[in-house]
Amino acid sequence: MMPSDKAHIRRDRRPRSVGWLGFIVSLTLTLAGCASSSRDSPDISSLNPLQLDRGQLTVADAAGRVSMPELLSVDEPMREFVQHYTGGLNNSRLKLMSLHEAVRGAGSLGVQYDPFAEGSAREVFRRGTANCLSFASLFIALAREAGLEAHYQWQEVRPQWSKISDRVQVGLHVNVVVRMRDGKRFMVDIDPLPARDITGSQQLTDTEAEALFYNNISMAALADGDLETSWNYLVRALQMSPDMSLLWVNLGALYRTNDQHRDAEQSYLQALVLDFREHSAMTNLAVLYGLEGREEEQDYWLEKLDVHREANPYYHAWRGEEAAATGDWELALRHYNRAVALLPNDSNLLFARGVVYYQLNDLDDAASNIKKAIEFATLNTDVDFYKDELTKVRRAQRVGS
Numbered sequence: 001m002m003p004s005d006k007a008h009i010r011r012d013r014r015p016r017s018v019g020w021l022g023f024i025v026s027l028t029l030t031l032a033g034c035a036s037s038s039r040d041s042p043d044i045s046s047l048n049p050l051q052l053d054r055g056q057l058t059v060a061d062a063a064g065r066v067s068m069p070e071l072l073s074v075d076e077p078m079r080e081f082v083q084h085y086t087g088g089l090n091n092s093r094l095k096l097m098s099l100h101e102a103v104r105g106a107g108s109l110g111v112q113y114d115p116f117a118e119g120s121a122r123e124v125f126r127r128g129t130a131n132c133l134s135f136a137s138l139f140i141a142l143a144r145e146a147g148l149e150a151h152y153q154w155q156e157v158r159p160q161w162s163k164i165s166d167r168v169q170v171g172l173h174v175n176v177v178v179r180m181r182d183g184k185r186f187m188v189d190i191d192p193l194p195a196r197d198i199t200g201s202q203q204l205t206d207t208e209a210e211a212l213f214y215n216n217i218s219m220a221a222l223a224d225g226d227l228e229t230s231w232n233y234l235v236r237a238l239q240m241s242p243d244m245s246l247l248w249v250n251l252g253a254l255y256r257t258n259d260q261h262r263d264a265e266q267s268y269l270q271a272l273v274l275d276f277r278e279h280s281a282m283t284n285l286a287v288l289y290g291l292e293g294r295e296e297e298q299d300y301w302l303e304k305l306d307v308h309r310e311a312n313p314y315y316h317a318w319r320g321e322e323a324a325a326t327g328d329w330e331l332a333l334r335h336y337n338r339a340v341a342l343l344p345n346d347s348n349l350l351f352a353r354g355v356v357y358y359q360l361n362d363l364d365d366a367a368s369n370i371k372k373a374i375e376f377a378t379l380n381t382d383v384d385f386y387k388d389e390l391t392k393v394r395r396a397q398r399v400g401s
Helices: 059-063 076-086 092-104 121-127 132-145 206-223 227-240 245-257 261-274 279-291 295-310 313-325 329-342 347-359 363-376 380-400
Strands: 020-024 050-052 055-057 149-157 172-179 185-189 198-204
Touching: 050 227, 055 227, 059 227, 076 092, 076 121, 076 132, 092 132, 092 185, 121 132, 132 149, 132 172, 132 185, 132 206, 149 206, 198 206, 206 227, 206 245, 227 245, 245 261, 245 279, 261 279, 279 295, 313 329, 313 347, 329 347, 347 363, 347 380, 363 380
Parallel strands: none
Antiparallel strands: 020 185, 050 055, 149 172, 149 198, 172 185
């Protein structure tokens, strides 16, 4: 589920060695663009048909052509699996640990990561491979069968800018959050993101997760040139979660691929109604207006994109990384100063600025920034790493004094 300048298509990243079961103190960040209860949902029934050579496809046409996946349904072998590994346990945390080991362990189910392995919980259980969304479906289904409170979670990934086009790509990732009776929460993931790359998170409903499932099928079909399948699944996704802005950007991409520019334009604008910060919608509008020679409107959205970019701390961090890669530490510092000014409590930005100060031989400021990074870090692994680096800086201070 990865929105790009053209469409929100996620191709899961390469697998790392193992899954992750980690404690979360809190999930306070929210994903931009979540639905507002005071706003009426868009009317999906009024979508203009997709005009193909063999005829048009309507919303009504899509209704009967998409099978229901039953993402979270379990069968008898799955119930027996849960009973075998958790049946004798009363402590919810022990149940979770045992279930996680059973699902990921090589000696039991041993589910392996495959970025293209979509499917329901039952399909993953039989197949033994999963991407981030299908693994989440499997684990949630098994966890709930074991009496645990498990939910989908959507994580937003730190934006990445293109060196060539200066365009942004924002990644989206799905995993599982399990809540214990004492309120503590654990995160389960087949392919966990580095903590420094996570910029926000939001619990998803089962319905929203199902919409993302349909969306992934639609975008794979669009990439393969199968516009009919793409339409059917994307309409179904929109029917389930009409307030999800990324689906409207993808609908615009589908319309634009089919040369229905006015319909594409309206879809991108609808995405911006739902989330005025929807970068992909802005980018697509600028591209669309450029194709049509509508320079004034293109300039308007390009200016909006510039404002969006300049207000994003991760853009300045990216510029800082680029400057550091060329050895221009003064320029890197200016960019990291801007990034930290925009997001002053981000431990990764503070640590990176500390590294820049170290390269500039400003050891006092290097130590100060790394100490702040330790203060704001939330993961023990980050804290330990920062402390080791701070020790090196202090050693250099003693040598220089």
